[in-house]
Amino acid sequence: MISVGDNLPQANFSLLHEGKMTHPTTEELFSGKRVAVFAVPGAFTPTCSAAHLPGYVALADKLQAKGVDSIICLSVNDAFVMDAWGKAQNAEEIIMLADGNGDFAKAIGLEMDTQQFGGIRSQRYSMLVQDGVVAKLNVEEPGKFEVSDAQTLLDSL
Numbered sequence: 242m243i244s245v246g247d248n249l250p251q252a253n254f255s256l257l258h259e260g261k262m263t264h265p266t267t268e269e270l271f272s273g274k275r276v277a278v279f280a281v282p283g284a285f286t287p288t289c290s291a292a293h294l295p296g297y298v299a300l301a302d303k304l305q306a307k308g309v310d311s312i313i314c315l316s317v318n319d320a321f322v323m324d325a326w327g328k329a330q331n332a333e334e335i336i337m338l339a340d341g342n343g344d345f346a347k348a349i350g351l352e353m354d355t356q357q358f359g360g361i362r363s364q365r366y367s368m369l370v371q372d373g374v375v376a377k378l379n380v381e382e383p384g385k386f387e388v389s390d391a392q393t394l395l396d397s398l
Contacts (some may be wrong), residue, residue: 244349247375250348255320256338262320267345269340271373275312279367279389280340280351283359284318284326288386294330295366296391299396301334304391307398309369311336317343317362353379367394 243249244345270276279297281289297304297312304312313336320339327337346352346363353387355362367389369377377397379388 252345257320257324278313280315280363282362300391312343
């Protein structure tokens with residue numbers, strides 16, 4: 242599993258931006274930036290929609306005031322689902338990033354097999370990444386939502 246002090250691995254993601262599909266890389270998203278990342282097991286799922294994403298939407302301005310350049314919501318879903326979920330949650334300040342095959346989740350050792358729920362998904366976590374290096378990492382225990390919320394990350398800045 243990735244740890245504080247590790248470089249993020251090279252990965253390609255999918256992002257629907259202004260109606261067009263793009264494929265930003267790790268380098269494009271994180272190089273020279275201070276980025277708050279939080280990952281969820283699935284878009285439109287109960288805890289993710291009721292608490293996880295809404296917390297980052299509500300605290301986006303405070304995270305940015307603490308020097309965060311961008312906020313990324315990451316999930317093993319496709320870019321169309323992530324875009325629709327972001328619109329449904331009024332997440333204009335959040336980059337709704339798709340890790341479609343779970344390649345990034347696997348590369349950092351934070352994938353999980355949810356079996357009938359949806360197969361390989363990401364574990365729930367948050368991290369602060371500075372210039373591609375993990376500066377803070379908060380990984381949830383299975384089925385929990387206690388340390389990856391926006392307020393916890395904000396309080397650690």
